[in-house]
Amino acid sequence: MKDSLLADRARQTAQAVDHLFDQLFAVPQDPRRSLYEAMRHAAIGGGKRLRPLLVSATGDLFNVAQDSALRVGVAVECIHVYSLVHDDLPAMDNDDMRRGRPTVHRAFDEATAILAGDCLHDMAFEILVDEATHGDPFVRCELVKALALASGPAGMAGGQMMDLEAEKASFDLPTVTRLQQLKTGALIGFCVEAGAILGHVPHEGRTGLRGYARDIGLAFQIVDDLLDVEGDEALAGKALGKDAAAGKETFVSLLGVERAREQAHMLVDQAKAHLHGFGAQADLLRAIADYIVERDR
Amino acid sequence: MKDSLLADRARQTAQAVDHLFDQLFAVPQDPRRSLYEAMRHAAIGGGKRLRPLLVSATGDLFNVAQDSALRVGVAVECIHVYSLVHDDLPAMDNDDMRRGRPTVHRAFDEATAILAGDCLHDMAFEILVDEATHGDPFVRCELVKALALASGPAGMAGGQMMDLEAEKASFDLPTVTRLQQLKTGALIGFCVEAGAILGHVPHEGRTGLRGYARDIGLAFQIVDDLLDVEGDEALAGKALGKDAAAGKETFVSLLGVERAREQAHMLVDQAKAHLHGFGAQADLLRAIADYIVERDR
Structure with missing residues (x-):
């Protein structure tokens, strides 16, 4: 039953996100056309839409209007997508494929990719x-x-900078953990926090949710590291095995496959324990936590 | 007297902007160090600080607190600087020098420049x-x-996209005008609008100020085109003559040097006419308009 709850809401959310992107990024008939086409290429169709789903699922706890949660989810997805567009650039990770399609700089060109990322950032x-x-x-x-903090130098972009440095240094487990808390954890933390902000929950009432977000964020990254070693490129829709090739330390290189997997499961159990104060209305957040360790892409 | 008013306020504003940047971008002793150093390299020391000065000068009309205007000026300067960092990248304008110093991707590397730009954007x-x-x-x-609109696809970044297309197409005068209204005009428009927003001036009370901003924005760009042809690289602190080399149409290529200069002067007179309802408290805005056509860098 939980599985169909997750599958249903994930499908609804993905459709609603695509629909809103389609409305927001109407292509103008002027020389900016390819900029908008690049934004659409990057944003529409594809992706797990985990972040919008988290905003929506947290909003459920506090009776937040679906449309408010959706719009916040689309905003955070803009940040996530812009970061993928810039991270894929030749000067960064130099990736050709993303979500089973050519990356933006391959489908268009580098300058358009830089600008499309910048525009998604503004959007x-x-x-x-918006009111x-x-x-x-x-x-x-x-x-x-909260979003500016989560995406800037003290959040996602700061984590990305640490990730670039990881190729030159040999990071230990606390440093890799800190890197990932910034690189992927900060934005996941924003999603859960945003549900609470929309629900007018004061700071001191968000401790459990923050713990949940921290734990699933770390579990998510450990599973990403596992999939980078063991995953299926066709399912992932992108190149794998890149961390080892770049000589970067990851949770898997530092802990080994078995201990990394155990750690991810432990974190997911801990994440669900943070939700103990909530009843059935938190079932979707619980199902998301389970999905994070069970996913194969 | 007007000249010393402008010189004094420009110097005070530049100092205050640098001081606030210095506080905001304290370098952490962790692997994000070079990210913050790159942000400081891009943002601190140099630049005319025209945008913060415009916010401050418009704020004067409505008794806006200096500190509020300064913080908004620093925010818009973050956008301006991030756009310079990204525009200078090899995939965009491929510039080696900016404000008499190596561009960020030359002083650091391309990946760091992309991320530093992204972080300035968030900041x-x-x-x-911030409260x-x-x-x-x-x-x-x-x-x-207002800032998200002015910097995104319907503003600065959209203008930058048109500028990239300008190398491939042969734009006419209305299209070049539209390009520049987006690329430089939108952000200058924000500065003046922001002074009015801070002063709680309703939309309908901002018509004259919008006209002023539109006219100085266009004059500013025409003078930029003139300086690109006739200016001094040492004074400019960057490479000149690039538009002609790239085969782009500009105000100067379309109008010729003499008519372009006349047009800039006409726009500045028109900009000052928009301020007729204001007394001596608009003298700084008038002096800024004059400076825009008289500047040599």
Whole structure:
């Protein structure tokens, strides 16, 4: 039953995200055409939409309007997608495939990819601060501040910088953990926090949810490292085995496959324990936690 | 007297901007160090700080607190600087020098430049939405929305995309005008609008100021095109003559040097005419307009 709850909501969310992207990125008939086409190529169709699903699932706990949660989910997906577009660039990870399609700089060119990423970055904040997202300007300000922190140098982009340095240094487990808490954890943390912000939950009421987000974020990354070693490139829709080739330390290189897998399962159990205060309305968050260790892509 | 008013305020603003950047970008002693150093290299020391000065000068009309205007000015300068960092990249304009120093990707590397630009982009919104910028969350939301619009695909980045296309097509005068209204005009428009937003001036009260911003924005770009042909590289601190080399149409290629210069002067007179309803408190805005056509770098 939990599985169909997750599958249903994941499908609904993915459809709603694509629909909103389609509306937001209407292609103008002027010389900016390929910029919008590149944004559409990057954003529409594909991806697990885990982040919008997390906003929506957390919103469920506090009776947040579906449309508010969806718009915040689309904003955070803009940030996630922009980061993928820039990370795939030749000067960064130099990837040719993403979500089973050519990366933006391969389908268009590098300059268009840089600009499309920059525009998705702006769109995130434009959506978040729009009155349609939430009427209360306090709430909108809090969302913008939390997202800017989660995506900037003290969040995702800071983690990406550490990841670049990881090729030159030999990081230990605490440093790899910190790297991943920034690189993927900060944005996942924002998603859960955003559900609480939309629900007008004060800071001190978000401790359990923060613990949940921290644990699934780390579990998510450990599984990513496992899939990078053991996964199926066709399923993943992107090149794998790149960390080992680049000589980067990962959870798997530091812990070994077995202990890494155990650690991911332990974190997911711990994440669910953080939800003990919530009843059946947190079942979707529990199902997401289980999915994170069970996924094969 | 106007000249010393401009010189004094420009110097004060530049110092205050550098001081705030220095505080905001404290370098952490961890693997993100070079990311922060790259942000500092790009942002601190140098630049005309025209945009912060415009926010501050417009704020003067409505008795806006200096510190609020300064923080908004620093936010818009973050956007301006991030766009320079990305525009200078090899895949874009491929520039080696900026403000008399190596560009960020030359002083560091391309990956660091991409990330430093992305981080400056986030910092703009983080500063703008911070309660220290302005207590009223309505005002902060309006600022975030206006800046996201001015910097995204319907503003600066959209203009940059048109600029890339300009190398392939042969744009006519209305298209070059539209390109420049997006590429440089939108952000200059934001600066003036922001002064009015901070002063709680309603939309309908901003018509004259919008006209002023549109006219100085266009004049600014025409003078840039003139300097690209006639300027001094040592004074400019960057390579010149690049538009002609790239075969791009500009105001100068379309109008010729003399008519372009006349047009810039006409626009500046028109910009000042938009300020007729304001008394001596608009003298700084008038001096900025004059400076825009008189500058040699």
